Amino acid sequence: MSEATRSPRLDLRGAARDAVRDQVAESALRLFDEHGFDATTVDDVARAVGISPRSFFRYFTSKEDAVVGDPMPYGRLVTDDLAARPADEQPWDSLRAALQRLVDDAENDRGMLTMRVVMSSPSLRARHLEKHLAWGQMFEPEVLKRIGGLAATRRLRAHALIHAAFACLDAAFGEWVALERARTLSELLDDAFQALR
Amino acid sequence: MSEATRSPRLDLRGAARDAVRDQVAESALRLFDEHGFDATTVDDVARAVGISPRSFFRYFTSKEDAVVGDPMPYGRLVTDDLAARPADEQPWDSLRAALQRLVDDAENDRGMLTMRVVMSSPSLRARHLEKHLAWGQMFEPEVLKRIGGLAATRRLRAHALIHAAFACLDAAFGEWVALERARTLSELLDDAFQALR
DNA sequence: GCCGCTTGTGGCAGTGGCTGCCACAACAGG
DNA sequence: CCTGTTGTGGCAGCCACTGCCACAAGCGGC
Numbered sequence: 160m161s162e163a164t165r166s167p168r169l170d171l172r173g174a175a176r177d178a179v180r181d182q183v184a185e186s187a188l189r190l191f192d193e194h195g196f197d198a199t200t201v202d203d204v205a206r207a208v209g210i211s212p213r214s215f216f217r218y219f220t221s222k223e224d225a226v227v228g229d230p231m232p233y234g235r236l237v238t239d240d241l242a243a244r245p246a247d248e249q250p251w252d253s254l255r256a257a258l259q260r261l262v263d264d265a266e267n268d269r270g271m272l273t274m275r276v277v278m279s280s281p282s283l284r285a286r287h288l289e290k291h292l293a294w295g296q297m298f299e300p301e302v303l304k305r306i307g308g309l310a311a312t313r314r315l316r317a318h319a320l321i322h323a324a325f326a327c328l329d330a331a332f333g334e335w336v337a338l339e340r341a342r343t344l345s346e347l348l349d350d351a352f353q354a355l356r
Numbered sequence: 357m358s359e360a361t362r363s364p365r366l367d368l369r370g371a372a373r374d375a376v377r378d379q380v381a382e383s384a385l386r387l388f389d390e391h392g393f394d395a396t397t398v399d400d401v402a403r404a405v406g407i408s409p410r411s412f413f414r415y416f417t418s419k420e421d422a423v424v425g426d427p428m429p430y431g432r433l434v435t436d437d438l439a440a441r442p443a444d445e446q447p448w449d450s451l452r453a454a455l456q457r458l459v460d461d462a463e464n465d466r467g468m469l470t471m472r473v474v475m476s477s478p479s480l481r482a483r484h485l486e487k488h489l490a491w492g493q494m495f496e497p498e499v500l501k502r503i504g505g506l507a508a509t510r511r512l513r514a515h516a517l518i519h520a521a522f523a524c525l526d527a528a529f530g531e532w533v534a535l536e537r538a539r540t541l542s543e544l545l546d547d548a549f550q551a552l553r
Numbered sequence: 554g555c556c557g558c559t560t561g562t563g564g565c566a567g568t569g570g571c572t573g574c575c576a577c578a579a580c581a582g583g
Numbered sequence: 584c585c586t587g588t589t590g591t592g593g594c595a596g597c598c599a600c601t602g603c604c605a606c607a608a609g610c611g612g613c
């Protein structure tokens with residue numbers, strides 16, 4: 160049967176799968192926060208949620224994946240927001256606006272917990288940073304549209320702008336966690352972006 | 357015997373050890389470049405240089421470490437350069453100047469090979485990015501000295517500046533490798549820093 | 554109701570990175 | 584020649600992760 164003619168039931172299945180995934184991820188997050196990421200094995204997580212270790216790796220591509228998640232869905236959202244910005248806007252402003260999507264979604268207890276766990280382990284931080292690489296590639300075409308100047312250096316400048324934006328994002332996240340939400344993520348991100356004008 | 361009274365011979369030993377380390381790293385780099393990082397096992401590298409796999413991990417803390425190296429030595433050099441910049445210089449200019457140390461050291465065949473291998477594997481890219489985190493912590497005190505404005509946001513802005521500088525560095529490296537050295541790293545880095553003024 | 558198909562799951566064995574431990578070899582100083 | 588220190592190899596074991604296979608669950612057609 161072809162992809163197009165499949166019954167909508169498959170969406171239900173997908174939804175069920177996503178629900179399980181979320182639940183496993185949340186249990187994992189709690190365990191990692193409580194006992195440490197390295198000290199908690201995949202077997203521990205699997206046992207806690209009542210699935211086999213083998214099945215854990217059917218839901219997540221890696222142990223880290225249960226915390227940092229797939230970069231693509233958010234990447235698409237933010238890229239769409241970026242594409243929807245006015246064509247004559249300064250790229251730096253477009254980037255700030257587009258990242259608001261991530262800010263809105265992270266500014267809650269779950270986001271705080273996730274960031275705290277991410278920052279607690281080098282391998283998680285590394286995966287987190289890798290997400291920026293994936294997003295950066297998705298953003299590039301949109302940012303290039305808004306960049307003028309010498310053609311020979313456009314790609315370089317787009318790259319620098321994009322990853323500087325991520326640097327601001329991480330600085331804001333870091334401060335947000337360190338201050339324990341004394342200020343809003345949105346404000347902190349504004350400050351960080353402002354510092355690089 | 358106490359640390360202080362040890363004979364200088366130990367430096368010789370350290371030097372010998374460093375020499376072996378370099379040689380193993382170079383062989384590893386060649387193998388990784390030729391057959392791929394993931395497809396090359398530590399056993400392969402060990403066999404190629406005539407040491408046991410167990411000994412490989414006495415020279416390097418991880419397989420990736422043979423490529424990306426210890427962040428501390430370079431971190432110290434650059435931090436020292438940063439500290440030596442004039443106190444009234446703009447932090448962005450100080451950072452650009454301090455990174456020249458890395459540029460000078462990378463701008464050769466070995467550096468090109470290393471960057472190519474690093475960019476070829478996600479796990480290597482991740483470790484490479486982790487190095488920035490370590491360096492960032494070392495730079496922070498020096499950058500803070502050069503940052504004014506509201507005290508409440510100084511750390512945030514310092515963090516954003518520092519990691520934006522690394523974003524520029526990586527953008528320059530990426531372009532340098534992509535262009536196959538058609539332009540110098542130093543020029544590319546200038547362009548990237550310029551794009552963020 | 555039965556059958557057959559697809560899809561999700563568990564178990565098992567195996568690979569590869571990495572570590573602790575122990576025995577042994579190399580080499581220095583006495 | 585002996586002795587303490589240091590580097591090395593081998594072995595066993597942990598853990599993340601994968602391929603394979605057998606099996607169970609749900610769904611469609613009949």
